[in-house]
Amino acid sequence: MGSIFGINGNSSNQNNYNLTASMFQSGSGNALGDMALIRSGAYKKLLSAYYKNDSSSNPKDMVTDGKEKNNLVIAKDSAAELKKSANSLMNADISEEGRSDLKEKLKSFVKDYNAMLDAGSDVDTQAVLRSTLWMTQSTSKNSGLLNDLGISVGTDNKLTLDEEKFDKAQLSTMKTLFKGTDSFVGRAGSRADSIAKIAVKTATQGTSAALYNKTGNYDSISVAGLFNKTK
Numbered sequence: 766m767g768s769i770f771g772i773n774g775n776s777s778n779q780n781n782y783n784l785t786a787s788m789f790q791s792g793s794g795n796a797l798g799d800m801a802l803i804r805s806g807a808y809k810k811l812l813s814a815y816y817k818n819d820s821s822s823n824p825k826d827m828v829t830d831g832k833e834k835n836n837l838v839i840a841k842d843s844a845a846e847l848k849k850s851a852n853s854l855m856n857a858d859i860s861e862e863g864r865s866d867l868k869e870k871l872k873s874f875v876k877d878y879n880a881m882l883d884a885g886s887d888v889d890t891q892a893v894l895r896s897t898l899w900m901t902q903s904t905s906k907n908s909g910l911l912n913d914l915g916i917s918v919g920t921d922n923k924l925t926l927d928e929e930k931f932d933k934a935q936l937s938t939m940k941t942l943f944k945g946t947d948s949f950v951g952r953a954g955s956r957a958d959s960i961a962k963i964a965v966k967t968a969t970q971g972t973s974a975a976l977y978n979k980t981g982n983y984d985s986i987s988v989a990g991l992f993n994k995t996k
Contacts, residue, residue, distance in 0.1 A: 843884035851954030
């Protein structure tokens with residue numbers, strides 16, 4: 766299955782970039798990355814979801830389509846798996862003795878990250894699309910360090926691990942990317958957590974507008990047990 770979050774080229778159209786920046790509100794300042802998202806079709810899908818969910822004539826657009834609800838459940842499950850593998854990687858022993866176990870945890874993270882991109886691209890819910898886009902932008906920012914570990918970012922924004930290169934990589938680079946909530950892996954796990962909560966609330970309550978409170982932030986919801994589900 767392909768992902769709409771791929772990179773297929775670039776453009777210099779500043780007007781389109783300004784529209785993208787205002788919609789994503791990511792503060793990335795990465796014009797090339799945002800324009801690639803426009804060309805790949807991700808922006809069009811996000812824009813369509815935005816106007817569908819925020820129409821003044823129907824501010825609480827109901828998610829009544831069975832396929833969309835199913836896609837939201839799949840996105841929730843994929844996000845839960847990514848959250849779990851991110852936590853496992855963050856808590857792994859980064860040492861020469863633990864390198865083999867660390868590699869297995871990283872392989873799980875890469876697999877779950879790629880699955881999350883596919884699942885995120887299948888929904889039409891604005892907040893899920895936007896969170897998935899933010900995740901790919903964070904990956905793009907860290908592509909240099911990731912490459913040092915043998916992790917390449919493809920034109921479809923998916924990750925590929927070169928195990929031989931990883932076996933020779935510096936432990937210090939692993940600590941930078943894996944350890945702490947502000948690390949690349951920590952932020953990916955946090956974003957996955959948000960996607961799971963948004964997907965659950967949208968699918969079960971049937972409205973995207975209800976995701977926002979009066980301050981413009983997402984309402985918190987209880988998702989106990991979501992991240993312990995086994996497939």
